[in-house]
Amino acid sequence: MANKELLRCLFLHTQPPLYYEWPAEGGSPYLGAAHGLMGILYAMLHCPPLLQDPMAVMDIKAGIRYVLAHEQDVPGSPSGSGGHYPTQMGQLKRNSDRVLVHWCHGAPGAVFLLCKAHEVFGGGGDGAAYLPAACRAGEVVWSRGLLRKGPGLCHGVAGNGFALHRLWKSGAGAKWLHRSQQFGLALGDEEVQQTFHNPDNPYSLFQGSAAGLSFIADVLAATNAQHHHVASLGTDAGPVKASSVPMMLGFPLYEP
Ligand SMILES: [Zn+2]
Numbered sequence: 084m085a086n087k088e089l090l091r092c093l094f095l096h097t098q099p100p101l102y103y104e105w106p107a108e109g110g111s112p113y114l115g116a117a118h119g120l121m122g123i124l125y126a127m128l129h130c131p132p133l134l135q136d137p138m139a140v141m142d143i144k145a146g147i148r149y150v151l152a153h154e155q156d157v158p159g160s161p162s163g164s165g166g167h168y169p170t171q172m173g174q175l176k177r178n179s180d181r182v183l184v185h186w187c188h189g190a191p192g193a194v195f196l197l198c199k200a201h202e203v204f205g206g207g208g209d210g211a212a213y214l215p216a217a218c219r220a221g222e223v224v225w226s227r228g229l230l231r232k233g234p235g236l237c238h239g240v241a242g243n244g245f246a247l248h249r250l251w252k253s254g255a256g257a258k259w260l261h262r263s264q265q266f267g268l269a270l271g272d273e274e275v276q277q278t279f280h281n282p283d284n285p286y287s288l289f290q291g292s293a294a295g296l297s298f299i300a301d302v303l304a305a306t307n308a309q310h311h312h313v314a315s316l317g318t319d320a321g322p323v324k325a326s327s328v329p330m331m332l333g334f335p336l337y338e339p
Contacts, residue, residue, distance in 0.1 A: 095173050099149035100142040101127075102172070112172040114153060115185075116192025117237060120172060121150055125196045128203050144209050147200055150193065151216055157182055157223055166219035168193050184227045186242035190220040191228065194246040198253040214255060221250045225262050229269055233282040234295035240270050241298035248301060260305055267302040270295045 104110040105118040113119030124146045133139045150168070157167045170181075170188045183189045197217035204210040228243035236242040244266030251259035269275045282290035288297065 094149070094152050099146050099172075101146045113170060113188070114150065114168060114172045115170060115183075115188035116195060117187035119170075120146060121168075121192040121196045124150065125192075125199055128196075128199045134203060144204070147196070147213070148209065150196065151212060154193075154216065154219070157227065160226075164219070164222070165216075166190055166221070166223035168220070182227065183238075184223055184243065185230065185232075185238035186246070187237045190223040191243050191246035193217065193220040194224065194249055198249050201253060214253065217250060217253065218255050221247060221255070221259065221262075229266065229275075231278050231280060233279045233285070233290055234270055234276075234292055234298075235282060235287065235290035236294040237289045239282075239290065239294060240266055240275075241294035244270070244298050244302070248298075248305070251305070260309070263302050264306060267299050270299060 099120075101120065101123060102112070103120050103123050104112050111118075114121060116122040116125060124143055127133055127139070127143055133143070149172070153168050153172065154165045155167045155169065156162060156164050167182060167184075168189050170183055184191065186192050186195075194217050197213045197220065201210060201213040201217065204213070206214065224243050224246050228240075228246075230239055230243060233239045234241050236245070244263050247259050247266060248263035251257070251263060285291040286293055288294050
């Protein structure tokens with residue numbers, strides 16, 4: 084076993100600070116954004132008093148390193164492409180047949196965590212790994228993430244589309260806006276809609292059409308801003324800066 088891989092295995096056998104199981108009794112050590120460490124770390128990155136405490140920052144960064152140690156290749160994808168995350172912490176089994184690419188479990192939750200970490204800590208030191216890892220997770224969302232579980236945030240097209248949109252807003256490049264636009268178009272396509280399973284709560288934000296509307300509104304705001312930018316500067320204008328796009332809706336947990 085290569086030294087790097089051996090170190091990764093040893094690291095995964097140690098419990099990180101902020102280790103978390105859900106539910107508290109008889110639960111599982113989930114890794115993802117809805118029930119696991121990614122979600123806990125993401126919330127902590129939004130707490131300014133915590134970020135002024137050097138001990139807390141050390142624990143948060145150690146937690147993010149632990150999350151990153153779980154990165155895997157999607158089964159069947161080129162070796163070293165990475166970007167995929169298992170559902171539970173400490174899992175050493177690679178290339179499980181069950182590849183979940185949802186906000187609640189898997190790569191989309193990693194995108195939000197790593198983009199926020201990049202925003203908070205910048206690109207120096209540990210931070211050099213954050214945005215490239217977020218982009219690898221984004222590639223998995225782009226290739227695997229047009230879900231049939233409905234339009235929702237938790238395990239639906241809008242949740243995964245927002246991950247692509249978040250990468251564009253983090254300055255990862257115009258292709259991520261293009262990709263989020265394609266997810267928006269897919270959401271509005273009747274043939275795609277007919278493939279959706281019926282969510283338990285079809286109008287809700289977490290499972291249903293409220294998420295689809297929220298996502299399309301944000302993508303439209305970005306697209307309109309880009310058109311105005313090109314019209315005002317001429318056709319040679321570069322991509323519009325995400326920071327100049329007015330936010331129309333947004334929703335809790337995804338954006339500060
Ligand atoms: Zn879910």
